Amino acid sequence: MQRVTAIFSGEGLLARALRSSALTVAGFGGSQVLRLASNLILARLLFPEAFGLMAIVSVIIQGLMQFSDVGVSPAIMQSKRGDDPAFLNTAWTIQALRGAGLWLVACALAWPVSVIYDDPLLMQLLPVAGLSLLITGFNPTALDSAKRHLRWGRVTGIEFAVQITGIVAAVALAWWWQSVWALVVSGVLSAVVALALFRMFLPGADNRMRWDRSAAKELINFGKWIFLSTICGFLFNQADKLILGKYLSIEVFGVYNIGFFLASFPMLLGTMLTWRLLIPIYRELPPHESAANFAKLRRMRFVVTGALMALTAGFAVLGVWLIGIMYDERYTMAGAVVVLVACMQIPQIIVMTYDQASLAAGDSRRFFTLTLTKAVAMIAALLAGLEWGGLMGALLGYGAAMLLAYPVVIWLARHMRAWDPLHDALMAGLGLALMALAVWLNGEALADLARFSGW
Secondary structure, eight states: OHHHHHHHSSSSHHHHHHHHHHHHHHHHHHHHHHHHHHHHHHHHHSOHHHHHHHHHHHHHHHHHHHHTOOOHHHHHHHOTTTTOHHHHHHHHHHHHHHHHHHHHHHHHHHHHHHHHTTOTTHHHHHHHHTHHHHHHTTOOTHHHHHHHTTOOHHHHHHHHHHHHHHHHHHHHHHHHHOSTHHHHHHHHHHHHHHHHHHHHHSOSOOOOOOOOHHHHHHHHHHHHHHHHHHHHHHHHHHHHHHHHHHHSOHHHHHHHHHHHHHHTHHHHHHHHHHHHHHHHHHHHSOTTTOHHHHHHHHHHHHHHHHHHHHHHHHHHHHHHHHHHHHSOGGGTTHHHHHHHHHHHTHHHHHHTTSTHHHHHTTOHHHHHHHHHHHHHHHHHHHHHHHHHHHHHHHHHHHHHHHHHHHHHHHHHHHHTTOOOHHHHHHHHHHHHHHHHHHHHHTHHHHHHHHHHTTO
């Protein structure tokens, strides 16, 4: 016990990484339990169409955030000036101006989006939901400083408190309103609470408007490729919702979104872990500097991928059963979606520890090349899958996209001397075995989905 305590104590990289990992996993686990509980309650208070509408609103809001991301947070995490007040205040000024602009764009998009998806309510929902973009723009840079130094204790506690507030508000408003408005208003309320708590409880000087030319130049030079990368990242991550939201009825799309949400737990956790940990780790342990650094990164990579693979296996094998015990008959098809999405995310899990190596080295251009490739592959694979085999074909295309992008992953990882072919080969073999087991155990549900898709 003393040895474990010693490992987690202190200010060394390993201790900070272990504490951050533990806090991330604990926070994510608690967060997902709360989300799942709230979804179960909301599924009984609301109707499937509400989840479909909210999925469209969420995609638009997330898209605006990512389409305009100028890389303020990763710039603070990797820059040598990441603790300089002038640099931080300039970054905060850029972030605040961006938030105001995003809200105006959300208002402007409300009418065309309502026409595209043929639902007039979207014209009212988007401007209100967009207020969260305006509010988030004023979050303090103390949040990014905590990320830079792998100090996640207070951040995790605040995020947990914000989520509880949002869930309580959503459930109470859904009981009162019986409307999708409950989900939209609770999201804005969460943004307000987050801003207040970050400003009150995170250590660091208060931000103020400032424009330091050298800081702005560094932020813009680094951020221009992040800006393009996040556009591509949005298309890669949200292409299924953008395309299927138009292809499917709102009711079926709501059912699909329930299944996708459940199956995405491992990917969400993996993305959170890699984003929070790997830029600081790669910055302090560059794999090209020594064989010892590469060996440490290899051990980390096997632990992360193995843990995520085990979690994914649970959803791939038990997806139909989980939907059956948690939701009523309106959501039956979501079980097959859980199984198939979990299986199709395995290729992404195998390679997800490579992306951040380029950002840690300040090479945002190569990071953009990879995200562009992934976005093009995802859109092409989804459209080809839909044309070939309906909803099930699109989900199979979702998995094929990462295989198409894998050569570019190797190119980036080799340039950073981070590629580990042994890890990829072993995890690919394990992934194929897990997929075969999931299909064998859930063949009947997958056959029903195939029939629905016109096979």
